[in-house]
Amino acid sequence: xxxxxxxxxxxxxxxxxxxxxxxxxxxxxxxxxxxxxxxxxxxxxxxxxxxxxxxxxxxxxxxxxxxxxxxxxxxxxxxxxxxxxxxxxxxxxxxxxxxxxxxxxxxxxxxxxxxxxxxxxxxxxxxxxxxxxxxxxxxxxxxxxxxxxxxxxxxxxxxxxxxxxxxxxxxxxxxxxxxxxxxxxxxxxxxxxxxxxxxxxxxxxxxxxxxxxxxxxxxxxxxxxxxxxxxxxxxxxxxxxxxxxxxxxxxxxxxxxxxxxxxxxxxxxxxxxxxxxxxxxxxxxxxxxxxxxxxxxxxxxxxxxxxxx
Amino acid sequence: xxxxxxxxxxxxxxxxxxxxxxxxxxxxxxxxxxxxxxxxxxxxxxxxxxxxxxxxxxxxxxxxxxxxxxxxxxxxxxxxxxxxxxxxxxxxxxxxxxxxxxxxxxxxxxxxxxxxxxxxxxxxxxxxxxxxxxxxxxxxxxxxxxxxxxxxxxxxxxxxxxxxxxxxxxxxxxxxxxxxxxxxxxxxxxxxxxxxxxxxxxxxxxxxxxxxxxxxxxxxxxxxxxxxxxxxxxxxxxxxxxxxxxxxxxxxxxxxxxxxxxxxxxxxxxxxxxxxxxxxxxxxxxxxxxxxxxxxxxxxxxxxxxxxx
Numbered sequence: 001x002x003x004x005x006x007x008x009x010x011x012x013x014x015x016x017x018x019x020x021x022x023x024x025x026x027x028x029x030x031x032x033x034x035x036x037x038x039x040x041x042x043x044x045x046x047x048x049x050x051x052x053x054x055x056x057x058x059x060x061x062x063x064x065x066x067x068x069x070x071x072x073x074x075x076x077x078x079x080x081x082x083x084x085x086x087x088x089x090x091x092x093x094x095x096x097x098x099x100x101x102x103x104x105x106x107x108x109x110x111x112x113x114x115x116x117x118x119x120x121x122x123x124x125x126x127x128x129x130x131x132x133x134x135x136x137x138x139x140x141x142x143x144x145x146x147x148x149x150x151x152x153x154x155x156x157x158x159x160x161x162x163x164x165x166x167x168x169x170x171x172x173x174x175x176x177x178x179x180x181x182x183x184x185x186x187x188x189x190x191x192x193x194x195x196x197x198x199x200x201x202x203x204x205x206x207x208x209x210x211x212x213x214x215x216x217x218x219x220x221x222x223x224x225x226x227x228x229x230x231x232x233x234x235x236x237x238x239x240x241x242x243x244x245x246x247x248x249x250x251x252x253x254x255x256x257x258x259x260x261x262x263x264x265x266x267x268x269x270x271x272x273x274x275x276x277x278x279x280x281x282x283x284x285x286x287x288x289x290x291x292x293x294x295x296x297x298x299x300x301x302x303x304x305x306x307x308x309x
Numbered sequence: 310x311x312x313x314x315x316x317x318x319x320x321x322x323x324x325x326x327x328x329x330x331x332x333x334x335x336x337x338x339x340x341x342x343x344x345x346x347x348x349x350x351x352x353x354x355x356x357x358x359x360x361x362x363x364x365x366x367x368x369x370x371x372x373x374x375x376x377x378x379x380x381x382x383x384x385x386x387x388x389x390x391x392x393x394x395x396x397x398x399x400x401x402x403x404x405x406x407x408x409x410x411x412x413x414x415x416x417x418x419x420x421x422x423x424x425x426x427x428x429x430x431x432x433x434x435x436x437x438x439x440x441x442x443x444x445x446x447x448x449x450x451x452x453x454x455x456x457x458x459x460x461x462x463x464x465x466x467x468x469x470x471x472x473x474x475x476x477x478x479x480x481x482x483x484x485x486x487x488x489x490x491x492x493x494x495x496x497x498x499x500x501x502x503x504x505x506x507x508x509x510x511x512x513x514x515x516x517x518x519x520x521x522x523x524x525x526x527x528x529x530x531x532x533x534x535x536x537x538x539x540x541x542x543x544x545x546x547x548x549x550x551x552x553x554x555x556x557x558x559x560x561x562x563x564x565x566x567x568x569x570x571x572x573x574x575x576x577x578x579x580x581x582x583x584x585x586x587x588x589x590x591x592x593x594x595x596x597x598x599x600x601x602x603x604x605x606x607x608x609x610x611x612x613x614x615x616x617x618x
Contacts, residue, residue: 038617064618089491182398185532206515207529216607218529220516223494247615258610285617296612298525301567303605306556308347308594309373 001246002041004113004139005032005239006132007122008102009046009070012276013082014231016089021229024276025056027079028122028145031232034280035239035267036120037063038288039247043113045069045132047101049076059281069113076101089227090204107132114138118246120238121165123147126157133164140250143167143200143242145235151178163195169238171202184209185216198257200241202234210261215254219261220299222269222291229275233268236280240267240288259292266291310555311350313422313448314341314548315441316431317411318355318379321585322391323540325398330538333585334365336388337431337454340541343589344548344576345429346372347597348556352422354378354441356410358385368590378422385410398536399513416441423447427555429547430474432456435466442473449559452476452509452551454544460487472504478547480511493518494525507566509550511543519570524563528570529608531578531600538584542577545589549576549597568601575600 010027014020029046036042043066048056052072060067082096107128119139121129123146133142142165150158151174158178162168168191172184181187188199188211201209205227207220241264248256266288273279319336323329338355345351352375357365361381369376391405416437428448430438432455442451451474459467460483467487471477477500481493490496497508497520510518514536516529550573557565575597582588 039615040618182396183532183535186534203515206512207527209529209532216532217610218516218532218608219610220518220527220529223492223518223525223527225495226492244615255611259613259615262610262612263615288617289614292612296610299527299608301526301528301571301605302564303571303601304568305598306348306553306568306572308597309349 001117001250002043002115003036003118003120003243003246004043004045004109004116004136005029005036005120005122006045006107006129007032007124008079009044009048009052010079010081011051012231013080013096014229014275015084016229017085017087018228021275025059026081026232026276028235030060030277031235031271031280032120032122032239032242033060033065034063034277035236035264035271036243036246037065038240038267038283038285039243039263040118041066042243043069043116045107045109045113047071047073047076047105049073049078049101052078059277062281066112069108069110071108073101083231085230089230092230109135117141118242118250119143120242121145121161122235126150126154126161129161130157130164133161141166141245141252143169143238145169145238146174148174148177159194162191165196167198167200168196169200169202169241171204171234175201185211189213200261202237208237208261208265210257212254212257217258217261219265219295222265222295223298224269224273227272230272231276233272236271237264237268240264262292262295263288265295310426310559311352311424312345312427312429312552312555313352313354313418313425313445314338314345314429314431315354315416315438316341316433317388318353318357318361319388319390320360321540322389322405323538323584324393325538326394326396327537330584334368335390335541335585337544339369339586340544340580340589341429341431341548341551342369342374343372343586344545344580345552345555346374347549347576347592347594348552348572349427350375351552352378352425354416354418354422356380356382356385356414358382358387358410361387368586371590375421378417378419380417382410392540394539398539401539418444426559427451427551429551430454430470431544435459435463435470438470439466439473442470450475450554450561452478452547454478454547455483457483457486468503471500474505476507476509477505478509478511478550480513480543484510494520498522509570511546517546517570517574519566521563521566526567526570528574528604531574531604532607533578533582536581539581540585542581545580546573546577549573571601571604572597574604
């Protein structure tokens with residue numbers, strides 16, 4: 001199997017109540033690729049500028065990520081995002097977004113990227129997501145992420161893109177914005193009416209839900225001792241989740257989808273422990289497996305009957 | 310076994326995006342008692358005024374709740390609360406709080422109430438909670454609820470009250486306000502340093518966490534099709550949780566505490582489906598058991614190992 005991801009490669013500046021970084025490797029495609037790299041061969045498609053350096057490539061290569069389709073736009077600058085997290089780490093404010101080379105990004109996939117078995121369309125213009133999806137005809141399983149911006153200004157294009165994928169990943173606020181439904185399951189099912197067989201609804205620090213036409217599955221965030229930086233948690237989750245689906249052949253059973261939710265949760269929990277990619281870059285498979293087992297332990301109970309009056 | 314609950318008995322006026330009620334039975338002790346009544350004999354201790362009528366007693370008696378210790382304050386009026394829920398049902402605004410007979414409430418327990426095996430101190434002045442706790446010397450297991458108001462204005466008294474109970478039930482915002490800790494487990498353990506062996510942290514529409522000195526357990530809210538009115542959900546949860554502990558003898562093992570979390574979750578999920586006590590008043594034990602089983606099904610996964618790279 002092989003996984004292709006198309007999305008942003010970025011430098012992030014982040015300030016949290018516990019410190020910050022002026023310039024660190026980030027972007028949805030990067031966080032996704034590092035997380036998915038534990039499960040399968042991953043190819044990243046996305047643009048960078050002249051400022052993207054050897055150190056950044058080294059982080060990706062350190063996890064075996066194939067960077068042949070990272071497009072170096074000569075004379076350009078890499079996408080830059082600057083944000084600050086409030087005392088409540090669940091809220092953040094964007095201080096600066098310089099799209100730079102990302103503004104004119106037109107994904108060009110090599111033959112190897114097109115031949116992927118599993119495809120992840122990270123959060124980019126829905127029209128571009130559709131374009132990429134069509135270039136990867138062989139892909140057995142395709143997942144898509146999006147955001148409030150596209151729901152607001154490119155709703156029809158997003159609906160078209162959604163209709164051509166197997167799985168949509170959004171957070172609960174986005175599901176409500178998109179469908180008007182407050183309840184996670186009802187909202188997810190409305191989106192699945194457009195085509196996808198699976199929805200993942202991210203619940204921020206509270207975990208995530210998996211919704212299919214007949215079923216739902218709920219997993220809490222793994223309780224870490226300390227959250228240093230939530231940036232990239234959602235994309236790390238997606239990387240673990242989609243990677244696990246790929247590792248099981250890209251045609252997931254209900255059981256594999258649940259397992260994938262657990263793996264996504266485990267990888268994301270490491271991501272938030274340090275800034276940017278710092279923790280995941282030196283993560284081990286043993287550490288991931290440990291938290292998946294622990295996650296099962298802290299969510300299991302024996303539903304034995306009680307004599308009720 | 311028998312359970313005593315001390316707390317508010319109220320009339321609520323509630324407005325939600327789906328309608329409202331001008332005057333309905335409510336109050337923490339009422340919601341708790343109805344939920345706990347499925348598991349054990351429950352006695353309610355709390356004050357009402359001349360306006361508290363036969364219809365309200367009938368709701369409690371319909372579930373076998375013992376109302377001998379409901380104190381009728383002659384010439385007084387029953388506690389009244391009026392609130393409105395925003396489009397996002399997780400936020401609500403209080404429009405009116407008339408303490409009425411609750412303002413001078415000084416709990417007087419009959420001998421039968423004092424002889425309870427399990428005691429629930431619903432959200433009242435911490436000094437009164439302590440006073441009641443001491444009247445129930447025989448109680449094997451005591452749980453306490455509180456709120457931001459007491460954390461802010463009666464912190465020391467609340468710490469004293471907490472030091473004399475087995476279990477504290479708060480929501481995550483209250484835990485953070487009380488301890489300064491953002492992470493649920495860290496905050497809960499800070500509170501347990503004061504004495505309790507168990508903490509339940511309610512996460513609103515996202516579920517609840519059980520924290521003990523060595524362990525944690527996480528359960529999502531049961532996904533209902535439609536939330537009509539969240540009023541009393543927390544107290545219904547507490548009633549199912551504490552009731553289940555009582556049904557198992559009031560000296561809960563780790564396994565019983567987890568099961569109790571599931572039963573609390575199931576009862577609370579019915580509570581929110583209709584206004585006030587309307588749904589729980591006609592709930593059956595079979596319906597509760599059904600959702601406990603379903604809750605296990607939608608949270609279970611098989612943590613089998615995956616070959617990681």
